[in-house]
Amino acid sequence: xxxxxxxxxxxxxxxxxxxxxxxxxxxxxxxxxxxxxxxxxxxxxxxxxxxxxxxxxxxxxxxxxxxxxxxxxxxxxxxxxxxxxxxxxxxxxxxxxxxxxxxxxxxxxxxxxxxxxxxxxxxxxxxxxxxxxxxxxxxxxxxxxxxxxxxxxxxxxxxxxxxxxxxxxxxxxxxxxxxxxxxxxxxxxxxxxxxxxxxxxxxxxxxxxxxxxxxxxxxxxxxxxxxxxxxxxxxxxxxxxxxxxxxxxxxxxxxxxxxxxxxxxxxxxxxxxxxxxxxxxxxxxxxxxxxxxxxxxxxxxxxxxxxxxxxxxxxxxxxxxxxxxxxxxxxxxxxxxxxxxxxx
Amino acid sequence: xxxxxxxxxxxxxxxxxxxxxxxxxxxxxxxxxxxxxxxxxxxxxxxxxxxxxxxxxxxxxxxxxxxxxxxxxxxxxxxxxxxxxxxxxxxxxxxxxxxxxxxxxxxxxxxxxxxxxxxxxxxxxxxxxxxxxxxxxxxxxxxxxxxxxxxxxxxxxxxxxxxxxxxxxxxxxxxxxxxxxxxxxxxxxxxxxxxxxxxxxxxxxxxxxxxxxxxxxxxxxxxxxxxxxxxxxxxxxxxxxxxxxxxxxxxxxxxxxxxxxxxxxxxxxxxxxxxxxxxxxxxxxxxx
Numbered sequence: 176x177x178x179x180x181x182x183x184x185x186x187x188x189x190x191x192x193x194x195x196x197x198x199x200x201x202x203x204x205x206x207x208x209x210x211x212x213x214x215x216x217x218x219x220x221x222x223x224x225x226x227x228x229x230x231x232x233x234x235x236x237x238x239x240x241x242x243x244x245x246x247x248x249x250x251x252x253x254x255x256x257x258x259x260x261x262x263x264x265x266x267x268x269x270x271x272x273x274x275x276x277x278x279x280x281x282x283x284x285x286x287x288x289x290x291x292x293x294x295x296x297x298x299x300x301x302x303x304x305x306x307x308x309x310x311x312x313x314x315x316x317x318x319x320x321x322x323x324x325x326x327x328x329x330x331x332x333x334x335x336x337x338x339x340x341x342x343x344x345x346x347x348x349x350x351x352x353x354x355x356x357x358x359x360x361x362x363x364x365x366x367x368x369x370x371x372x373x374x375x376x377x378x379x380x381x382x383x384x385x386x387x388x389x390x391x392x393x394x395x396x397x398x399x400x401x402x403x404x405x406x407x408x409x410x411x412x413x414x415x416x417x418x419x420x421x422x423x424x425x426x427x428x429x430x431x432x433x434x435x436x437x438x439x440x441x442x443x444x445x446x447x448x449x450x451x452x453x454x455x456x457x458x459x460x461x462x463x464x465x466x467x468x469x470x471x472x473x474x475x476x477x478x479x480x481x482x483x484x485x486x487x488x489x490x491x492x493x494x495x496x497x498x499x500x501x502x503x504x505x506x507x508x509x510x511x512x513x514x515x516x517x518x519x
Numbered sequence: 520x521x522x523x524x525x526x527x528x529x530x531x532x533x534x535x536x537x538x539x540x541x542x543x544x545x546x547x548x549x550x551x552x553x554x555x556x557x558x559x560x561x562x563x564x565x566x567x568x569x570x571x572x573x574x575x576x577x578x579x580x581x582x583x584x585x586x587x588x589x590x591x592x593x594x595x596x597x598x599x600x601x602x603x604x605x606x607x608x609x610x611x612x613x614x615x616x617x618x619x620x621x622x623x624x625x626x627x628x629x630x631x632x633x634x635x636x637x638x639x640x641x642x643x644x645x646x647x648x649x650x651x652x653x654x655x656x657x658x659x660x661x662x663x664x665x666x667x668x669x670x671x672x673x674x675x676x677x678x679x680x681x682x683x684x685x686x687x688x689x690x691x692x693x694x695x696x697x698x699x700x701x702x703x704x705x706x707x708x709x710x711x712x713x714x715x716x717x718x719x720x721x722x723x724x725x726x727x728x729x730x731x732x733x734x735x736x737x738x739x740x741x742x743x744x745x746x747x748x749x750x751x752x753x754x755x756x757x758x759x760x761x762x763x764x765x766x767x768x769x770x771x772x773x774x775x776x777x778x779x780x781x782x783x784x785x786x787x788x789x790x791x792x793x794x795x796x797x798x799x800x801x802x803x804x805x806x807x
Contacts, residue, residue: 234611277788280788281791281792284792284793284795286791287795288611289614290746290795292611293554293742293746294746296742297743297784300735301780301781305777428735439615468630470627470629470630471626472623472626473630475626476618476619476620476621476622476624478619479615479618479619480619483612483615483619484605484616487609
């Protein structure tokens with residue numbers, strides 16, 4: 176019953192946000208629409224880590240690997256095919272295959288959280304170096320030159336499926352990105368409410384217990400990891416669609432850190448938290464970029480330290496707990512019954 | 520024949536630089552079971568300390584071998600007192616805090632010194648192998664790696680401090696009941712680990728471009744080495760550096776340095792699949 180109420184709330188909230196997204200071009204100027212588009216693409220990326228870390232308990236420090244692979248896959252495919260639809264499919268498929276391979280070695284190897292975090296981070300560092308070194312004519316896939324440090328400019332942006340001549344306008348691209356964010360959010364909500372979602376949460380809480388109940392934690396964690404890779408790859412395609420450009424900095428350490436910070440400050444174990452954290456931080460970084468005195472990395476690092484030390488749960492769960500405590504104080508009877516329920 | 524000597528020298532230098540850049544990380548990981556994500560920034564601080572001291576007129580050897588480790592060691596102790604000690608028992612959070620620290624140090628250094636490359640010239644000359652030219656600095660690095668490992672071995676094996684360190688490593692609770700204060704051991708560990716990173720940074724200063732973001736160029740290899748080696752400080756580090764240094768240099772010789780790194784990584788991931796606790800988790804269990 177409670178779960179159902181939560182779901183209804185999510186649907187109503189999503190519908191309101193969807194209306195806001197679709198009507199935004201009427202009262203927001205084009206520059207801000209462009210900015211909101213990249214914020215929304217990054218929020219999809221935040222959801223991917225929020226899902227695998229907050230629900231799957233997989234500490235992935237290198238979610239940019241999948242984001243970047245998705246972005247590059249989209250760019251290379253879009254240049255070769257001249258049509259964005261198969262390119263988006265590849266932007267999801269290639270990160271999934273990569274996540275499956277990497278996840279197999281890590282998860283079936285049974286390595287600890289600390290190792291998993293470090294290895295995923297190392298992957299993103301190495302992909303950065305690798306893609307950075309692909310300058311020159313030798314490194315090209317079909318018609319797409321990888322361009323090394325300079326990246327790939329002039330990537331075709333989204334077109335209407337089945338009609339590669341009809342390129343979406345910036346307003347339409349914004350609507351597609353915003354609606355994609357809502358759909359990914361709702362999809363993950365449904366997934367978490369399903370039996371698969373219950374099982375991965377059980378594994379996060381206690382892997383041995385879940386295994387004794389007959390669920391193989393390894394395959395569930397691997398699938399979770401692959402779903403995270405798919406969403407991050409999709410976010411990569413949305414990102415390239417925004418800028419029509421991709422460069423190796425997409426794999427850089429700074430972005431990996433930012434994704435972690437979004438999820439930490441938003442709150443692990445929620446989906447709305449990472450989205451809020453992402454939007455807040457993106458806005459903050461844009462503001463910092465407008466002045467010269469303070470370095471963005473400095474502020475981001477300080478925020479991360481403060482949250483780890485003082486607000487380890489993040490904004491969304493802390494607020495929820497505060498609201499719950501307030502409600503419990505107002506209605507002591509309800510609070511008592513809830514406590515009893517939890518204990519039994 | 521000459522090329523064989525040169526490749527052999529490359530392999531030795533590859534192994535030695537892996538030992539040097541990973542030693543500080545390995546000490547902290549072996550003792551505290553956390554990966555210091557600000558490791559690359561400790562290297563960078565060591566390099567900056569060296570460059571700034573040299574430009575202030577200090578002898579380069581004193582700058583590299585004394586000032587860099589002492590300075591970064593002090594930074595390490597301060598970081599442990601102000602940050603890490605609040606997060607004992609929360610492994611993941613302490614790693615995240617060091618990541619935040621890494622960003623703060625990069626950002627702070629950029630604000631102070633700007634994003635430009637500074638450097639010092641290499642203090643030793645070169646020598647000739649047939650038609651090939653090589654730098655004397657390479658064997659010097661190998662010698663330093665050897666000395667560092669010997670020092671770690673002697674301290675850990677024959678001194679009272681080493682005994683206490685080994686006891687805390689094996690079982691912190693048991694050590695605490697016997698009157699050792701693990702918190703103080705951890706503080707010292709973090710300081711010494713940071714000092715080793717500072718030393719490595721100082722030694723790298725003449726052969727690397729010193730910029731605020733230089734740490735990122737080294738941490739990938741350092742992480743792989745420590746994860747592959749496992750928690751045993753000495754044998755884990757030596758075996759992993761030996762194996763990965765060899766693979767990396769041979770692969771780099773046959774392809775490019777970047778592909779060498781990729782091949783190194785693939786080898787490490789396969790190794791981790793077979794030995795999830797690293798080489799030392801399997802072969803040197805419970806050893807130094």
